Amino acid sequence: MSHTEESVEIRVDEELIDGTLLTPSPPATAAPGVLFLHGWGGSQEQYLGRARTIAALGCVCLVIDLRGHVRSERRREVVSREDNLCDCLAAYERLIAAPGVQRSAVGVVGSSYGGYLAAILTSLRPVSWLGLRAPALYEDEGWDLPKRWLHHDTDLVAFRYRVVPPEENVALRASAAFRGDVLLVESERDNVVPQAVIANYRSACRHARSLTYRVLEGADHGLSEEAWRSAYTTLLVNWLIEMTAGLRGPG
């Protein structure tokens, strides 16, 4: 199957964020939709290649630039988690409004900060599949403050080595309430999101309909080597093929 690509601008709070909408060609009548959320400091490019592969399988895909990035990079120091969550909500609405998207079959995939946002998004909108790669974790406090401050003003490193019960944290609480399918991917040598954070997400996802937990051997947080990026792509694509089997129409 082939796909088409379209640059889209999505309105959030009187601002615009950029995205790319990828639609299987010929268009499906009831295709799964998948939203991809990059990590802090990234851009839609992080997931564009993977979205192309997944669109070619028969899913409508949307990749976006979160605020504080690319077009609005100058606002990097002031954008808050609340701002970026609003970006995700607006992107979700844009995705399900795309022709042919089956609203009951939406997946959200995110890396690091994007994984954190993806987990929270499941508590606000219907999501069937949640893909988390090295999902970040922050204390709830300071939700509306600039995201960058969390790295200066709190002991984030110590927090990320703690066992955090789901009740204590908005992203883990959302994960604990999530009843869909979860992909959880850890980088073996992650100095930013240590194993303890992944273990917190894993324990939280106790009601998930299925769990696919994998470790990328030798990989660092940002998947700086092509072999690691490619291993993650394989995991993600195979997982989505399994999850959307029977929903993608003739492929």
Added chain:
Amino acid sequence: MSHTEESVEIRVDEELIDGTLLTPSPPATAAPGVLFLHGWGGSQEQYLGRARTIAALGCVCLVIDLRGHVRSERRREVVSREDNLCDCLAAYERLIAAPGVQRSAVGVVGSSYGGYLAAILTSLRPVSWLGLRAPALYEDEGWDLPKRWLHHDTDLVAFRYRVVPPEENVALRASAAFRGDVLLVESERDNVVPQAVIANYRSACRHARSLTYRVLEGADHGLSEEAWRSAYTTLLVNWLIEMTAGLRGPG
């Protein structure tokens, strides 16, 4: 790839158990080995078809009849967990003695009672991959007593609805210490091994290198319908393909 089959007799405690050894053809020089353990009341037939598929992928496979079954069915009422664990150990030794088996690449797959034994086996022999379908759980007490007595003399049903910490149970303790890859398959409508037991195994497997947790929709404990058996076969085969990728030689 094709495979060859050979009936084998394996000596345990002055008795013989029957098995079938399946070897990829042409034989590999360093093939993964997989041991399959049937549930209580079953036989090697339960896994023979799946073992054929997996042997054809390049794994040496061994299916066995546990004591108290088939040839020694008359001893059904007296065979103990200790007896059957000895069967598993003898079968494990037979598997790794087969030509071409890579001793550092052995998987054990079991259903129900066979899953319980498989979990315990990982604490006694090197195992890389542990496949558990609807694994049973029993209290440790009465280990040497006839297995059948556990269903008469203990409140097994109540026990199986309890949260059991890994420290309290030999199979969960083994699961908690296991560092390899785990496949955990639940039947959605299992009246014998309820969801709580699967949740106990899932929590216990906290150090697993990877976890693949799936629920067979609508399925009963014994997978009485062909669609459920086939769905399980697909999960198991895909998991073993992923786990043994790069180890099976040219396939």
